[in-house]
Amino acid sequence: MAESAVFFLLDKLTPLLQQELQLLRGIRPEVQFIKDELERLKAFLRVADSFEDRDPLLKVWVKQVSDVACDMEDAIDEFTFRLVNNPGDGYCYLLRKLFRSLKNLRARHRIASEIQDIKSRVQGISRGQIPNIVEPGSHSGRPATRFESQGDALLLEEADLVGIDNPKRQLMELLFNDEPGREVISICGMGGLGKTTLAKQVYEDAKVKKRFRIHAWVTVSQSYNISELLKDMVQQLFNVIGKRAPLEVNNMKNDKLKELIKNLLQQSRYLIVLDDVWRTSAWDAVKLALPNKNFGSRVILTTRNKEVASSSCSESHNKVYNLEFLPQAEAWKLFCKKTFQGNSCPPQLEDICQGILKKCGGLPLAIVAISGALATKDGGNVEEWQMVYKGVVTETGGNDKLEDMKKVLSLSFNDLPYYLKTCFLYLSIFPDLYAIEHMRLIRLWIAEGFVNGEEGKTPEDVAESYLKELLNRSLVQVIEKSTDGRVKTCRIHDLLREVILSKSRDQNFATIAKEQDTNWPDKVRRLSILNSLQNIPQNRTIFQLRSLLMFGVLDSITQLSMTTLFPRGFKLLRVLDMQGSSLEVFPDQVVNLFHLRYLSLKDTKVKTIPPSIKKLQNLETLDLKHSYVTELPVEILRLQRLRHLLVYRYEVESYANFDSKYGFKVSPQIGGMQCLQKLCFIEADQVGHVMMIELGKLTQLRRLGIRKLRKEDGAALCSSIEKLTNLRSLSITSIEEDEVIDIQNISSPPQFLQRLYLCGRLEKLPQWIRSLKNLVRVHLKWSKLEEEPLEYLQGLPNLVYLELLQVYVGETLCFKAKGFPSLKLLGLDDLDGLKSMIIEEGAMPGLKKLIIQRCGSLTKVPSGIEHLSKLKTIEFFDMPHELIMSLRTNGEGEDYWRVAHVPVVYSTYWRSGGWDVYSVDTFEEIQNAEGDSNPGVAFRSLELRTLWKV
Structure with a gap:
């Protein structure tokens, strides 16, 4: 990591020395000397960083270089901070300025002394004995370059994992056996064997979903919280039956939560997965909530602890499935799939690769990690591959497979170029098993200064490529993707996290305040606070904070508490992320953080932002999502470097409510x-015309969200949209449900637009939409069109997601042959006049999910639905009784044959005093049990698995 610290420092020193700054006499030569010496060491550090783990002396030397680089960066940042003068006027201002000048002079002398000390340390490092590196001549010494051509070919989908078919088949047999009572199946094995992957494959199987209508996946983890675990299970169970969980769930005690879960499962055949259980106490805390009735329910439990596995399966009929290491043949198949993209291994590399594979010990995680790194190597450079082999042999000489795997994973880390090492190491600040929001991570990397500039690309583009490379190297896992394929959340495997946590501690990269007995370093630059402020020590360490992030901190946070905790540690802060904390008032001291680039008060109770925010001249991201801020002061316009301005919240239960989202008011002179790259959601009702014109000046915008648009402001908005050539996402909501969105006259729409959201009346669907070849997602709501909208949409080649709510008042929708070639999800909601739906053969060939709800006149199953061969799920909600009855499976349903090929078909049914979701395959069973041949249907407004977001 010394390489990264030196590179980032040199990037900062070069412009500093070029500028005409009023440096103190004698300082410029010292700074120049430090820069020159670090430049000289730079090439050596590139090799040393990769070999430090095997040589204690080298490790100490690398740590010294890293420390001196970080201290120099602190000194430069403090020097810049001291040069900043706050504006003012009057006699009192002159007195304050005089006092500040004297104070700054003393501070600058102190900084000069610090730089002199740093120079002496650099001289000692340069003139002292540099530890030898094993076989230095064998390393090319050339900079590692970031590969661009591998793309998604290096990603390993769960369905492609070798050796999983047989274990999956055996587990399926255990799930589908005839035992009527509840059975527990424990998947046991060491970390990295693929327990979670196997369980996920079984859980997501269509046959399993069809048999176990009620299901939930709960990740337990090592530091589980039983209350949060039970609440998570409650939320999932309510979601799967199609209802919102009661608000009082958040305040329930554990006993009440267990009782609620038991009541929800009492009359059902269910499947519950408890993933990553570390202790028997976790199973004991949950099992009483899982009723043992004669419905054939099942529980799958994954654990690396054999005692947990045997304890959970102590009851009769329960099974322990011990997951084994991959046999040689399957390990080799996986290795080649990842390293050579499924091709055979070149003959000249076979012996080397077999040697590397042997050290992986059949552990899938180790194989995937090391092959992800090897995939970037030149297949013709045998010497380069030989060096990797020697590194593996040196690192993994013991018999302990877990330690061997950690060392192999360390090799994957060491193989990263310096900029990726820092970005990857940064993931250690997040809690274990934390779902890291993709865009949050991108913005944090940029604010920290980890992203290098590349000609023709924005920092966000470059950071995206960094994340993609980490995904391609299998060092980061995707947790959730949007329906149009974008990464929403990601995380790292817990064993990889252990590796980078260890390296972070060694290099003093970041400190995790998780417990009160945390081993604190002498100086803290990045601090991640987990759960409580009580974990922060008093007067035991120096806080020279560059970043402060909080996770799950529910303590009462006041300005006093922050000042008390870090009385002198804020002045160099670049990142302040207080997301989800109990903060109620904007902290006044924040506006004095000259270096602050990232400020998140998301999910806090903050209501107002002070005018003094104008002092944050370096701020790039202001995230106020889901706070109570509804208006920003005019002074916000002074933040000329702001790139992401995010202010909105949801306050209603359903996405189908017109007023489901609140934006913010701001001065119209926003141009x-x-x-600005992201601006959402501005409210345009009072200052619409001026603001719509001003938007045309924001030519860097990629995401724009507008609320409360008036019809008369549409022309000005159209003119501005034509200038926003970089726009990727556009969301427009009218001021009232019946107000017309007048955006017909756009002659040259943004050709890179990928997501379009129009909420309000449309006199006709804008014809320019059909020219947007890059559109992947379209949401139209309350359009109330008289002409069929499909004509303008079905030719879009890349459209993946289409949602229509009260869009069309006509009686017939016709999906024509060859239309919607890429569509995967279609949602139709509240098309009250719709009487027939025709799907011609060849239309929507890739459709996987169809959702139809609240179409009260549609009494027949869509004609041609049988042609949709890729369809996996159909959901009918709040639909006419005639349609539901036509899907009966006992031979009486005249249209069942149309949907017989679809694995999962849901309808709605009244049962036990509430509305639940059932498959048509169980329709007769439910009807007979209830003795009701005339079921009613009703359902909440379906959120289509997402709130309406840009």
């Missing part, structure tokens, strides 16, 4: 904020 001066030239760096």
Whole structure:
């Protein structure tokens, strides 16, 4: 990591020395000397970083270089901070300025002394004995380059994992056996064997979903919280039956939560997965909530602890499935799939690769990690591959497979170029098993200064490529993707996290305040606080904070508490992320953080932002999502470097409510904020015309969200949209449900637009939409069109997601042959006049999910639905009784044959005093049990698995 620290420092020193700054006499030569010496060491550090783990002396030397680089960066940042003068006027201001000048002079002398000390340390490092590196001549010494051509070919989908078919088949047999009572199946094995992957494959199987209508996946983890675990299970169970969980769930005690879960499962055949259980106490805390009735329910439990596995399966009929290491043949198949993209291994590399594979010990995680790194190597450079082999042999000489795997994973880390090492190491600040929001991570990397500039690309583009490379190397896992394929959340495997936590501690990269007995370093630059502020020590360490992030901190946070905890540790802060904390008032001291680039008060109770925020001249991200802020002061326009301005919240239960989202008011003169890339959601009702014109000046915008648009402001908006050539996402909501969105006259729409959201009346669907070849997602709501909208949409080649709510008042929708070639999800909601739906053969060939709800006149199953061969799920909600009855499976349903090929078909049914979701395959069973041949149907407004977001 010394390489990264030196590179980032040199990037900062070069412009500093070029500028005409009023440096103190004698300092410029010292700074120049430090820069020159670090430049000289830079090439050596590239090799040393990769070999430090095997040589204690080298490790100490690398740590010294890293520390001196970080201390120099602190000194430069403090020097810049001291040069900043706050504006003012009057006699009192002159007195304050005089006092500040004297104070700054003393501070600058102190900084000069620090730089002199750093120079002496650099001289000692340069003139002292540099530890030898094993076989230094065998390393090319050339910079590692970031590969661009591998793309998604290096990603390993769960369905492609070798050796999983037989274990999956055996587990399926255990799930489908005839035992009527509840059975527990424990999948046991060491970390990295693929327990979670196997369980996920079984859980997601269509046959399993069809048999176990009620299901939930709960991740337990090592540091589980039983209350949060039970609440998570409750939320999932309510979601799967199609209802919102009661609000009082958040305040329930554990006993009440267990009772609620038991009541929800009492009359059902269910499947519950408890993933990553570390202790028997976790199973004991949950099992009483899982009723043992004669419905054939099942529980799958994954654990690396044999005692947990045997304890959970102590009852009769329960099974322990011990997951084994991959046999040689399957390990080799996986290795080649990842390293050579499924091709055979070149003959000249076979012996080397077999040697590397042997050290992986059949552990899938180790194989995937090391092959992900090897995939970037030149297959013709045998010497380069030989060096990797020697590194593996040196690192993994013991018999302990877990330690061997950690060392192999360390090799994958060491193989990263310096900029990726820092970005990857940064993931250690997040709690274990934390779902990291993709865009949050991108913005944090940029604010920290980890992203290098590349000509023709924005920092966000470069950071995206960094994340993609980490995904391609299998060092980061995707947790959730949007329906149009975008990564929403990601995380790292817990064993990989152990590796980078260890390296983070060694290099003093970041400190995790998780417990009160945390081993604190002498100086803290990045601090991640987990759960409580009580974990922060008093007067035991120096807080020279560059980043402060909080996770799950529910303590009462006040300005006093922050000042008390870090009385002198804020002045160099670049990142302040207080997301989800109990903060109620904007902290006044924040506006004095000259270096602050990232400020998140998301999910807090903050209501107002002070005018003094104008002092944050380096701020790039202001995230106020789901806070109570509804208006920003005019002074916000002074933040000329702001790139992401995010202010909105949801306050209603259903996405189908017109007023489901709140934006913010701001001065209409917003056109001066030239760096803005994301702006949402501005409210345009009072200052619409001026603001719509001003938007045309924001030519860097990629995401724009507008609320409360008036019809008369549409022309000005159209003119501005034509200028926003970089726009990727556009969301427009009218001021009232019946207000017309007048955006017909756009002659040159943004050709890179990928997501379009129009909420309000449309006199006709804008014809320019059909020219947007890059559109992947379209949401139209309350359009109330008289002409069929499909004509303008079905030719879009890349459209993946289409949602229509009260869009069309006509009686017939016709999906024509060859239309919607890429569509995967279609949602139709509240098309009250719709009487027939025709799907011609060849239309929507890739459709996987169809959702139809609240179409009260549609009494027949869509004609041609039988042609949709890729369809996996159909969901009918709040639909006419005639349609539901036509899907009966006992031979009486005249249209069942149309949907017989679809694995999962849901309808709605009244049962036990509430509305639940059932498959048509169980329709007769339910009807007979209830003795009711005339079921009613009703359902909440379906959120189509997502709130309406840009």
